[in-house]
Amino acid sequence: MNTIGHLINGKTVANDPRQQDVINPSTNEVIGRVSLASQATVEEAIAAAEAAYPAWRDLPPIKRARIMYRFKDLLEQNADKICEMITREHGKVLNDAMGELQRGIENVEYACGVPELLKGEHSKNVGPAIDSWSEFQPLGVVAGITPFNFPAMVPLWMWPMAVACGNAFILKPSERDPSSALYIAELGIEAGIPAGILNVVNGDKEAVDTLLTDKRVQAVSFVGSTPIAEYVYTTGNANGKRVQAFGGAKNHAIIMPDADLDNAVSALMGAAYGSCGERCMAISVAVAVGDDTAEALIEKLKERIAALKIGDGMDNSNDMGPVVTRQQLEKIEGYIAKGIEEGAELVVDGRGLKVPGFEDGNYLGACLFDKVKEGMVIHAEEIFGPVLCVMRVDSMQEAMEIIDAHEYGNGTCLFTRDGEAARYFSDNIKVGMVGINVPLPVPVAFHSFGGWKRSLFGDLHAYGPDAVRFYTKRKTVTQRWPASGVREGAQFNFPSNG
Amino acid sequence: MNTIGHLINGKTVANDPRQQDVINPSTNEVIGRVSLASQATVEEAIAAAEAAYPAWRDLPPIKRARIMYRFKDLLEQNADKICEMITREHGKVLNDAMGELQRGIENVEYACGVPELLKGEHSKNVGPAIDSWSEFQPLGVVAGITPFNFPAMVPLWMWPMAVACGNAFILKPSERDPSSALYIAELGIEAGIPAGILNVVNGDKEAVDTLLTDKRVQAVSFVGSTPIAEYVYTTGNANGKRVQAFGGAKNHAIIMPDADLDNAVSALMGAAYGSCGERCMAISVAVAVGDDTAEALIEKLKERIAALKIGDGMDNSNDMGPVVTRQQLEKIEGYIAKGIEEGAELVVDGRGLKVPGFEDGNYLGACLFDKVKEGMVIHAEEIFGPVLCVMRVDSMQEAMEIIDAHEYGNGTCLFTRDGEAARYFSDNIKVGMVGINVPLPVPVAFHSFGGWKRSLFGDLHAYGPDAVRFYTKRKTVTQRWPASGVREGAQFNFPSNG
């Protein structure tokens, strides 16, 4: 049985007494055991990070960037291996894992540009012969706590930039699918990141709480559910840390009467059912403007759902794999039952799906609800499963009010051909990431990721330019030089050193 | 008796039952009464702000900037009046009040540039025919809570930029010297800020707590002592707000053997005793490298202190006015007694000063301690009075270790002629604002202000570029357009929807 340990100070360690099963969601077989770090183990990682930090901080940024170039190459060379790890532990189809990894690699590419990104502002003559400039210095030891749904990508949102900025990093990946993050970190070490600068600790609440309370940890980045995000944010802040904590979502797409409907439906299929909807940017609500639009939309979605191929993620011909855990499957089924009970119309029922050869897997077919209304639990809460809710409204304004009233404000999308509608929507909607005819408006790696309202706790977004700000602190230097120095003639008997 | 009220929705209001005396520190006479806002009064201001916000947000930034230009003119035209208000309630010498106001005006000037500062990043072709850009949108209703020591400047750090960015603002100034902030806000309204966009509530903990807990307030900026800063930060965060909270300081200057000593002493006199040392950027510790340096430094300081002129702030020939309150005076005197008790050498004793004609004022002469050591209370804590501590060390390294070990990390300064020493110091010292031969390295208005360690809670610094980020949130739009539109010939019978 494969035991998944920690990476501390450049070495693999797995001597914690507590362990937990790692399970293949396609079969529910136990495929490994993951060590759960004790407080002492986490403190060992923190100590290693703190020891390695000063030399790393002083290395010219271009040297740190060079390691990122090598790391990118190693990720590309080992992409298949990484994706198999993801699929085996998470369940998503290999192609989808590759998409995830590619997004992660793009963050490594952005970190390669850190010499440019760390440039400070320089002002001559802020006063007579006085100059001033800002520097963006690393924080020291920083930590990241990442979720199960993107086991490779979300760690790559965080540590490459943190490390490229000169910090030492401790990653705590999800204990459900920890292998890819650990292996990727090993590739980082292989690329040249010094021992101690990048550490991985697997674990649960004990590990998390140690990271949140240890005074040596300067900052924490978190991605997960909103209640935990809030806990991480307030606990970390109370312990003197800089924190950014990304939480849940309920992303709505509005379909206007003038939309290119075929395009919109294609887009929604991927956005709603890709990776079983286990994405914080998944579209889980489609808001159709006008009943004609709604009818046409439902018809086209039904056709497309009927053609979906669901099965083991190792087979790239499948469109969708299993849900991550049995527990999560049951939770989703509970939401479906609740939706029916609340009066929504279950147009397509994906429950009861059996995949031949994978009868014990956590499988669920795509589900489609029509006539979902505000106030229903299936609208208020994040289901995190392959369930798309259609709502019907009479105007774009009504659709926008539904979105603005929702607790979450991560992503949203408008399907239209009309420039004015697009501009009004993107300007006014209270959501951090907005797509116009783009269903998953995840910003590219050279922009930054972040929702509004209770989807994000913190000022600065993830990756992109904001990550540089999050992983550094500003220092402002103001400098003048006394006159009557060497330049003005005192120089001929100065200095007397010898 | 003059009653100082609130400015809510463009009108002056003063009907709260609770009031507090406002006292002239030069005489200890009561010169006014300030209304203390109840929760209901603060909520009225919040409601006014929320109502005024949408129209202001939609106004083109250049229109908002134009109001800032007019506001700058009004501040300059009314500068004498404002400075008299400051001196009467705070005690600082008029010239010093003028310096404070000038720094505040510079922040208004920076806010005039808001059309430039709000520019977002635009990327063509993040994918095929897909564009993406970021916008920095205002937050909504935001609040500022400001301290007694810079009653005009610190409010001007905050609200002009917040308002120029499109927010509605509620200011709670210090209740000890509230008049100048209120009058300045009235000038803002006169300049054209709409009613409701800029509100002032005077008050105490009840007002503060209302601002910190009301869900409609999106963000809070605070400047004050570290314990309150921490309370504001954690309370505001727990209530879903963005917070930046600036706390206390203990700023050290290192004097190197090669320093231009006359220049250093001149600089230290102003930095230590200006405004009675009641500045978060005051130099309160001078660390001399080498005993020769220390001896020379002490001699020159004694000479200069002997020449200091102390008296009523309305007389510009004075160098230093009274301490802000009787209570603060007693607290400082307690520190002096404690320092003597701990074994520091009180080289100059300013206690017992009586200013003719102002015998009841809170007067204290400049004090100078030699041989202060780490571990003494007068080194560990912020005295906030005209007390300069000299420490003696054998090397620059030792001096830097003292600074780095201190709880606070606001400002610091090195006096030297040597390029290498300056570079090493500014690179490595764990302080946010660093001066090289500049004793008060307060960044100019187009840079940003912020300390490290327990001098600042939050990610983003005050004023300058960071203020733009603090008072806005990033929205990222990703856009593509469906083909087969009007351009490609379908236009003549377009759209055929029905």
Add this chain to the structure above:
Amino acid sequence: MNTIGHLINGKTVANDPRQQDVINPSTNEVIGRVSLASQATVEEAIAAAEAAYPAWRDLPPIKRARIMYRFKDLLEQNADKICEMITREHGKVLNDAMGELQRGIENVEYACGVPELLKGEHSKNVGPAIDSWSEFQPLGVVAGITPFNFPAMVPLWMWPMAVACGNAFILKPSERDPSSALYIAELGIEAGIPAGILNVVNGDKEAVDTLLTDKRVQAVSFVGSTPIAEYVYTTGNANGKRVQAFGGAKNHAIIMPDADLDNAVSALMGAAYGSCGERCMAISVAVAVGDDTAEALIEKLKERIAALKIGDGMDNSNDMGPVVTRQQLEKIEGYIAKGIEEGAELVVDGRGLKVPGFEDGNYLGACLFDKVKEGMVIHAEEIFGPVLCVMRVDSMQEAMEIIDAHEYGNGTCLFTRDGEAARYFSDNIKVGMVGINVPLPVPVAFHSFGGWKRSLFGDLHAYGPDAVRFYTKRKTVTQRWPASGVREGAQFNFPSNG
């Protein structure tokens, strides 16, 4: 008779032997005489500028900016007087002069932000303990040569930013309407610009050639016709100067079948006939996609043209004033005759207009051609008069090919509601300034102005961020400090100075 002289070294000078009449285009009366600077006079201005430059260069940018704030106030206070000067010498309606001046003031506002705009890039540790930064230093003495059609605005595009960046400036305005530029420069001096830093020389080719060849002039900005722009560019370059030279234009608007036609027609009326079409951003060609669009467009334009009120510019109830000179009027009439001869259909003929009370003025009514084709002279050349040409095409592609094939590439506009069409057009059209439903897409002052193809000679655009680059040169400093300095213990017997 009013003699308009030069402003040299802070003094008005008018002793050149050569002079030229200044004429009111509404009456053709001589209203003044303008001095034409000899080479010696221009050299005097250059010498004054060179002498004043070093002190100005060393003044902190914020001090230079403060003068710009005062200058903005003076412009606003004297706006009516300036606009009357413009109207009297140029002919445009007062309201239109006010619009021009307002655009000019916006450039002054942008120059107020010069402390922010001059920030250089600072990199720590480009190598071990090596830092590097860039500074944008002023050039020295620079010159501007400006056209008759915006006598106040175009000078304000240039010198406020040049001067704010630390340069000394010599302006040569158009000799046809020189008064407003001279008066505005006097206001600059009144605002605090030192004598010698801002000079105005009136003149003709002798003055221009002196500026283009004198070695002390570091850079020249020019706005005028393309042949002169090209001459200025190559002559200035051959004499070692940095040059940007803005030339002619032929700006097309495309009207799509889905456009909001009422809006488009309103927009076109102002863009084609405002200021008699004497604007380098005027729309002189409307390209209608589809004959239905063309017919509807022509009908609506005819109605609106019939309602145009033409007369003396001092009367704000007029929509259009006279053409600038008799010679220019005849040139336009020649183009109209040529258009008829070439087979274009003159739908509205504005020739022969007599304005009661101003019978000797250079008046011409609005003219509208239909069925203009590529190859016609009235399409190939810039008419610079109130003549709008309508072209008819079958597709947007065809319209874009016409625009791309034209010699000029200054501005263009698309009227549509369709997001895809707008994106395709703005991406692909070979024109520097693009409007979507905006007929005069003159960038605002915090962006930059510049055409493509033969509308601009030079790399950098006018005003906005590019102006900062044009009026400064980059200096890059790379710095390391030798070890074994004062910091490391040699300090105790160092320095031996006294």
Add this chain to the structure above:
Amino acid sequence: MNTIGHLINGKTVANDPRQQDVINPSTNEVIGRVSLASQATVEEAIAAAEAAYPAWRDLPPIKRARIMYRFKDLLEQNADKICEMITREHGKVLNDAMGELQRGIENVEYACGVPELLKGEHSKNVGPAIDSWSEFQPLGVVAGITPFNFPAMVPLWMWPMAVACGNAFILKPSERDPSSALYIAELGIEAGIPAGILNVVNGDKEAVDTLLTDKRVQAVSFVGSTPIAEYVYTTGNANGKRVQAFGGAKNHAIIMPDADLDNAVSALMGAAYGSCGERCMAISVAVAVGDDTAEALIEKLKERIAALKIGDGMDNSNDMGPVVTRQQLEKIEGYIAKGIEEGAELVVDGRGLKVPGFEDGNYLGACLFDKVKEGMVIHAEEIFGPVLCVMRVDSMQEAMEIIDAHEYGNGTCLFTRDGEAARYFSDNIKVGMVGINVPLPVPVAFHSFGGWKRSLFGDLHAYGPDAVRFYTKRKTVTQRWPASGVREGAQFNFPSNG
């Protein structure tokens, strides 16, 4: 015999009738023949570039960047081969060739960040509901003409960024050492640059003139001597192109009395004699402040020169190889004779050096002149050989006046420990690239390279941020949308146009 051809449209071509010998400077043996492109051959390359351009322009920048990452890997994998090509044709020692190549690779790294670097500025609400943004679009077909002294690096300054920005490129390397540039371009094609996007034409004046006059070429970057740079600049400009042309240099180092002299001498040895002084950033003049400084400097230099090892570049134990050509050797010897004749003191005479086994090579030992004065030819002109001139002055001011009076303003350096001297020097010296204790202040790849005065013709510097501006042109879009569109309810029967 190896024939070196062209790379046109992805294929190697070598059918021009005219050829020229390529010679090993260490032996003066002919080691190859290079094709000299006719006008027709160059036009073929231009046509290929123009045809390939549109598709490349439309590729998302991140896709273009990915090719740069692969190209970097290929350069690193083939570094030894490239360096051998350089040494064989140019003569420099292999280690030095590797340094050159490394600098070139850093420019490729910077080009990898092009998605970040191409970001434009986006402004919401420049007017009511009007947005405006700038895009930096590629130019089309652009060309580079590069010198013999950095046959690999200078091409890498140019084309990777030009190509990454979306342009098609034609490189004309030096015909004396063309192999490495050609091979590197082949690696670019191997990395994925499409055929036609990157072309190499070898040749002489015919090729250059074709590039300078063909209307399809939009821009030219040139590095070489000042007379040719000026010719390229004016000819290119007269033909409607954007041009930047980098010319000659005479770089002075000032040695202050307080300098760390051992460090300064080490630095000078490499800066004066590295690559035989055939570098535009070589230090060719050392200005000693004070006779004591001069004497000490000369003594130490003599010692170090005596230890220099000179010989074939393939042997990495050598410090210096041969001069590039026999003709160049004779020119340098002419300068030495002239210097003696003018009265300078030849302290070390490197003439007459014979390297065993390489007796026919272009060898010259290091030469050192003392007491060089302004007005001497060896000070006025660029020698481009291993000849260091020492000048003696009495003050730093005098040294700076010498530098400022010189025709060239490329690089300069000050050796001191004094912060004030460094600041005064870097602020005031009229040179574009300034070192403080850094003898070759070549900016790193993420800053930009450029001299002042007659060392550079053009506004924008080479590589770094300025290269992005040089290889793109600004387009500014201003956009508003008509109301009454799909959003406002007209959508259900919209549009009714027909």
